[in-house]
Amino acid sequence: xxxxxxxxxxxxxxxxxxxxxxxxRAIKGPTGAxxxxxxxxxxxxxxxxxxxxxxxxxxxxxxxxxxxxxxxSFVGVIAAARYLEGGL
Amino acid sequence: MKRIVAAILAILIFIVLALAFVKxxxxxxxxxxxxxxxxxxxxxxxxxxxxxxxxxxxxxxGSTNIVTAxxxxxxxxxxxxxxxxxxxxxxGVGSIMYIFEKEKRRKxxxxxxxxxxxxxxLFGFIVLFGAYIFVHGHLTPGGGFPGGAVIASAFxxxxxxxxxxxxxxxxxxxxxxxxxLTFVIAGLLGLLISGSFLYNFLPxxxxxxxxxxxxxxxxxxxxxxxxGSELTGIVDAMMGVRE
Amino acid sequence: MSIAILILQILGYIFIGIGSxxxxxxxxxxLRMPDxxxxxxxxxxxxxxxxxxxxxxxGLLDLxxxxxxxxxxxxxxxxxxxxxxxxARASYKHGIKLWKESVxxxxxxxxxxx
Amino acid sequence: xxxFTLVSLILIIAMLIAAVVAAExxxxxxxxxxxGVVSLIVSILFYILQAPDVAxxxxxxxxxxxxxxxxxxxxxxxxxxx
Numbered sequence: 008x009x010x011x012x013x014x015x016x017x018x019x020x021x022x023x024x025x026x027x028x029x030x031x032r033a034i035k036g037p038t039g040a041x042x043x044x045x046x047x048x049x050x051x052x053x054x055x056x057x058x059x060x061x062x063x064x065x066x067x068x069x070x071x072x073x074x075x076x077x078x079x080s081f082v083g084v085i086a087a088a089r090y091l092e093g094g095l
Numbered sequence: 096m097k098r099i100v101a102a103i104l105a106i107l108i109f110i111v112l113a114l115a116f117v118k119x120x121x122x123x124x125x126x127x128x129x130x131x132x133x134x135x136x137x138x139x140x141x142x143x144x145x146x147x148x149x150x151x152x153x154x155x156x157g158s159t160n161i162v163t164a165x166x167x168x169x170x171x172x173x174x175x176x177x178x179x180x181x182x183x184x185x186x187g188v189g190s191i192m193y194i195f196e197k198e199k200r201r202k203x204x205x206x207x208x209x210x211x212x213x214x215x216x217l218f219g220f221i222v223l224f225g226a227y228i229f230v231h232g233h234l235t236p237g238g239g240f241p242g243g244a245v246i247a248s249a250f251x252x253x254x255x256x257x258x259x260x261x262x263x264x265x266x267x268x269x270x271x272x273x274x275x276l277t278f279v280i281a282g283l284l285g286l287l288i289s290g291s292f293l294y295n296f297l298p299x300x301x302x303x304x305x306x307x308x309x310x311x312x313x314x315x316x317x318x319x320x321x322x323g324s325e326l327t328g329i330v331d332a333m334m335g336v337r338e
Numbered sequence: 339m340s341i342a343i344l345i346l347q348i349l350g351y352i353f354i355g356i357g358s359x360x361x362x363x364x365x366x367x368x369l370r371m372p373d374x375x376x377x378x379x380x381x382x383x384x385x386x387x388x389x390x391x392x393x394x395x396x397g398l399l400d401l402x403x404x405x406x407x408x409x410x411x412x413x414x415x416x417x418x419x420x421x422x423x424x425x426a427r428a429s430y431k432h433g434i435k436l437w438k439e440s441v442x443x444x445x446x447x448x449x450x451x452x
Numbered sequence: 453x454x455x456f457t458l459v460s461l462i463l464i465i466a467m468l469i470a471a472v473v474a475a476e477x478x479x480x481x482x483x484x485x486x487x488g489v490v491s492l493i494v495s496i497l498f499y500i501l502q503a504p505d506v507a508x509x510x511x512x513x514x515x516x517x518x519x520x521x522x523x524x525x526x527x528x529x530x531x532x533x534x
Contacts, residue, residue, distance in 0.1 A: 014351055016455045018358045018392075023459045025358075028365035030466040032377075033489050034473050039481040040374050040429040046485050047421050048368055048381040051414060052361050053492060055392045057499060058410065059354070062396050062403070064502070068235040070406045071228065072499060072508050074413065075237070075245060076492075078221055079516030081417040082248045082255075083488060084425065085210065086520040089255050090481065090527060091428035093204050162505045207427055213420040220413075228508075236504035244512040251520055326517065333524050 022056045043087045050080040157299030157308040158233040167311045171293040185325040192332040206256045214256035221249035229319030233308045239315045243322025250327045254334045267324045274321035353395030360388030373437035382422040467493040478533045484522040
């Protein structure tokens with residue numbers, strides 16, 4: 008099946024554009040909280056990008072990378088939130 | 096003026112590096128003309144180095160993941176050195192942070208109830224996933240170092256959610272020592288049985304199964320536990336609050 | 339048999355298309371909304387829906403991938419709201435002002451009632 | 453042009469901008485977040501180059517632990533660079 012794979016590549020292009028737009032907010036954001044929000048959103052978009060790329064390469068084992076990325080950046084976001092809150 | 100000079104310098108360095116990197120062949124070059132001396136068969140062979148690892152790696156070590164085969168089997172002694180370096184770094188952080196012990200009697204604000212409940216729910220899941228990563232090191236990407244980092248981040252989540260939480264130092268030390276001892280004993284058994292340190296003396300089994308690849312899973316479990324307890328010790332030295 | 343597989347493929351691509359459209363909308367909302375709280379609610383809700391939809395679609399395309407993609411989807415479903423809630427509370431306590439045209443501030447009202 | 457060349461170009465440009473921003477910002481918390489962005493994109497690039505072991509290690513160290521360590525350091529010194 009060659010046609011559906013090229014369809015998949017269109018979606019990969021759309022999602023990488025979405026990643027780029029959220030990176031723009033992470034760079035531009037006036038306060039620190041804006042940047043942390045942008046990082047949080049970008050994490051979720053990136054997990055999806057990694058899963059779709061794994062489907063494009065037809066490698067099942069690549070899904071582990073997406074899950075590890077999700078876990079660790081969640082911990083990073085919670086650390087930043089606790090710092091802003093005044094805890095930690 | 097200083098910034099402009101710095102920018103010009105950075106661009107010059109970039110151009111020089113780029114010109115140097117253009118000359119280096121990456122990827123698709125055919126290395127099959129490269130001859131090397133094979134000490135086992137005592138003759139010149141025409142196999143290239145990457146071909147050797149990719150083709151003979153599975154036969155030599157029984158591991159499906161060639162990166163794991165290189166890290167634990169072909170270059171196992173280097174991994175022992177890396178683990179030692181990490182242990183020394185953890186010791187250094189602990190001894191520096193010991194100076195700030197007095198400062199830790201500070202007031203901390205409690206976390207949100209949502210964060211507390213979620214960290215309780217997710218802790219077991221994250222530890223399980225870290226164990227999955229280092230147990231399956233010879234089958235899927237990952238291995239001891241990422242698995243240990245995932246386990247340490249599970250403890251970091253607890254430290255963030257409950258400011259009064261602290262892990263037991265004795266348990267951490269015992270786990271770390273046992274893991275290091277397992278690594279060294281596996282190497283010494285190889286030395287005893289066949290005359291080379293870290294020799295793969297267990298049966299290989301069928302590739303792509305969990306119990307395969309000889310001593311590679313044993314060593315990766317040991318590395319995972321050791322890295323996890325060391326990084327947890329670093330996190331504890333930095334974020335723990337003593338009563 | 340092949341017709342069932344074809345239907346699954348078409349359904350999977352429809353789900354992936356919906357999901358990637360929502361992800362694009364989420365990032366546009368992240369760019370165009372005026373303050374932290376608006377950005378947070380837009381981005382988190384749309385991203386969660388989009389990510390779940392794409393993961394379900396990938397699971398439909400190849401049924402062997404379904405368990406792992408369900409695990410990733412469950413993880414996103416658990417962590418995204420928690421992260422957003424912690425961030426919102428943290429930025430309120432940090433003293434970031436609401437947008438000048440925002441009208442509802444329940445947290446402040448509750449504080450005043452106590 | 454290949455799809456992966458295009459995606460890699462977009463990501464590399466964003467990574468370079470984020471790295472420069474991380475060096476230039478006076479707000480150190482934002483600089484730590486920008487470093488997290490750089491680490492994320494490096495991880496995606498390793499993934500596209502079919503090196504999942506390196507990608508998994510980069511993600512596990514760069515995303516969670518190093519950001520927490522940097523935030524801890526900011527907490528014990530000060531947030532705004534003079």
